[in-house]
Amino acid sequence: MHYKQELTAVGSAALDTIETPHGKVEDVLGGSVFYIGAAAGLFAPTNIVAVVGDDFPFDEIEFLRERNVNFDGLETAMGDTFRWSGRYHKNMNIRDTLSTELGVFAGFEPKLPFGAAEAKYLLLANIHPELQLDVLEQMEEPRLVAFDTMNLWIETAREQVLELIKKVDLVIINDEEITLLTGEISPFAGASKIIKMGPRYVVVKKGEHGSVLISRDDPPFLCPAFPLAEAKDPTGAGDTFAGAMMGYLAATDDLGDFNMRRSIIYGTITASFTVEDFSIERLKQITSDDIEERVRVFRTMVEF
C-alpha cells in the first residue's frame, strides 16, 4: 500500500456568533475543520471529516474545493448545525463561551470516506475525544498523528483524553490547557510529563506570546507570534496554526528537527492572517505567496 501525502482532519463544523472589542458577527462560518481546511489546503490535499445540519450554507465553503480540500467526509444530517457563541474581553486572550448548541453533533458517528483513511497525516482537532478515537481507529497507517483538545474535554472526559495522548505522536495544546492537564505551570515541565505518556512532540501555544516545540529527541524550539498592529478576532487561530503546521508537514513529508521547526513557523504565520478579520474572511483571501512574504518578514525579526 502506498500511503498518500495528504492530511485528514476531523473536528467541528459550526456557525459562530462572536463579539470582540472590534465588532460582532452572527452565524458565521466556524468550527475547527474550516479553519484547518482553509489553512492546510494552501499546502497539501486535505480531507475534512465533520457533520453539518440541513441549515448549513454550503456556498460559503465552495472556495475550499479550489484549495485542495475534499468534503466527502463532511456529512449532512437532518437538524441544526452545531452553534457556538463567545465574547472576548478587552484583553482578547480571555474569552467567555456564551452558548454551545450541539445540534447534529449529538448523534455524529464519523465515517472516513474512501481515500481519507490512507492519508499519511492525521489531525484530531478539537471535538469530543470519543469521536477522535473513533477516527484514529479507522485510519490505515498514518505517519504522524496530531491531537488538539480544549479545557471542556480535559475537565469532562479526562480518561479518554489521556487514552488518546498515549496513542498520538504530537500534542498541540495551549498554556491553560497544559496546566489543567498536567498540573504544571511551566510549559516545559508540562510537556515533559506528556512526553513520558508516549508522544514524541508537544507544541504549547501561548497566544500572542508565541509557541514552543518540545521534542523527545531534539532541543526545544521557541517561536514568537507575528506582531500585528490590530487583531480583530482570535477565534480559530489555534485551529489555523494546527492546520497549516500539519499541511506543511504533509506536503514536505519530512519529520527532521529543522522541518518540524519550519512547520511551526508556517503555523504561526498562517494563524496571524486568521486573527486579522472575523471568521475565515482573511484566510479565504490569502495565497501561498502572501504566506511566503510574511515568512520572509518574520525571518528578519528573529535573525541575530
Ligand code: AMP
Ligand atoms: P479556537 O479559537 O481555535 O479555540 O477555535 C474556535 C472554534 O472552535 C470556533 O469556531 C467554535 O465553533 C469551535 N468550538 C467551540 N466550542 C467547541 C466545542 N465544545 N467543541 C468543538 N468545537 C468547538
